[in-house]
Amino acid sequence: MFQLWNNMYRKFPLINKEATNYLLSNETYLDKKEITMKLLAFAASNSRQSINKQLVTHAADVLRSLSPDIQVEVIDLNDYEAPLFSIDRETELGIPAVAQAFYDKITGADALLISFAEHNGSFTAAYKNAFDWASRIEQKVYQGKPAVYLATSPGPGGAGSVLNAAVGSAPYFAADVKASLSVPSFFDNFDGDSQRLTHEGLAKDLKAAVSALL
Numbered sequence: 313m314f315q316l317w318n319n320m321y322r323k324f325p326l327i328n329k330e331a332t333n334y335l336l337s338n339e340t341y342l343d344k345k346e347i348t349m350k351l352l353a354f355a356a357s358n359s360r361q362s363i364n365k366q367l368v369t370h371a372a373d374v375l376r377s378l379s380p381d382i383q384v385e386v387i388d389l390n391d392y393e394a395p396l397f398s399i400d401r402e403t404e405l406g407i408p409a410v411a412q413a414f415y416d417k418i419t420g421a422d423a424l425l426i427s428f429a430e431h432n433g434s435f436t437a438a439y440k441n442a443f444d445w446a447s448r449i450e451q452k453v454y455q456g457k458p459a460v461y462l463a464t465s466p467g468p469g470g471a472g473s474v475l476n477a478a479v480g481s482a483p484y485f486a487a488d489v490k491a492s493l494s495v496p497s498f499f500d501n502f503d504g505d506s507q508r509l510t511h512e513g514l515a516k517d518l519k520a521a522v523s524a525l526l
């Protein structure tokens with residue numbers, strides 16, 4: 313099988329990256345590539361064009377460039393959209409399958425990378441809803457996992473308020489926050505074409521922040 317794979321790669325080198333990821337994600341036997349960490353990354357936003365999703369995806373890439381044996385999964389909160397939480401709905405419906413799936417993703421991860429969008433100084437409704445449902449499974453939603461928290465916004469505040477709220481409340485929800493970083497003025501500091509931070513100082517800060525997971 314391994315020989316077959318090597319031959320395939322020689323014939324079709326362009327598919328190598330994707331197919332290697334496939335093999336890694338299924339924990340098969342690429343003996344030189346042992347997964348050292350399963351990283352779950354997401355933006356606390358349901359915007360299809362989310363700048364926080366762009367940032368968190370880039371941050372995951374930076375981490376993988378430092379340690380290529382990390383398996384990264386970037387999820388989208390839109391795939392975990394549950395009805396608006398209420399005690400009555402919980403009594404009526406129980407825990408929605410999508411909420412359980414969100415919680416299970418966290419369970420399956422070794423480390424977390426989350427980038428928080430800020431709406432009116434606080435969490436987005438989409439994140440708060442997913443989080444509230446997950447907290448009904450277990451209040452310690454983040455299950456003691458090491459985490460790096462990021463936040464960005466188009467303005468100079470860089471979603472600092474929501475980041476402070478997230479970091480400050482992390483111990484209640486068993487997130488072991490190793491580092492946090494707010495990226496201000498996203499569109500001045502992040503290049504949409506190359507999907508990377510262009511501001512040298514912020515790029516250095518991001519590298520230092522994600523390194524805290526290693």
Ligand SMILES: Cc1cc2nc3c(=O)[nH]c(=O)nc-3n(C[C@H](O)[C@H](O)[C@H](O)COP(=O)(O)O)c2cc1C
Nearest residue numbers: 357359362363364365429430431432433465466471
């Ligand atoms: C309802 C609403 C409230 C917002 N409130 C804030 C805010 O308090 N602070 C801030 O920096 N940006 C605020 N913004 C701008 C967001 O930072 C911006 O929409 C950003 O793109 C959100 O991140 P996302 O693209 O990852 O969803 C707000 C945007 C909306 C739609």
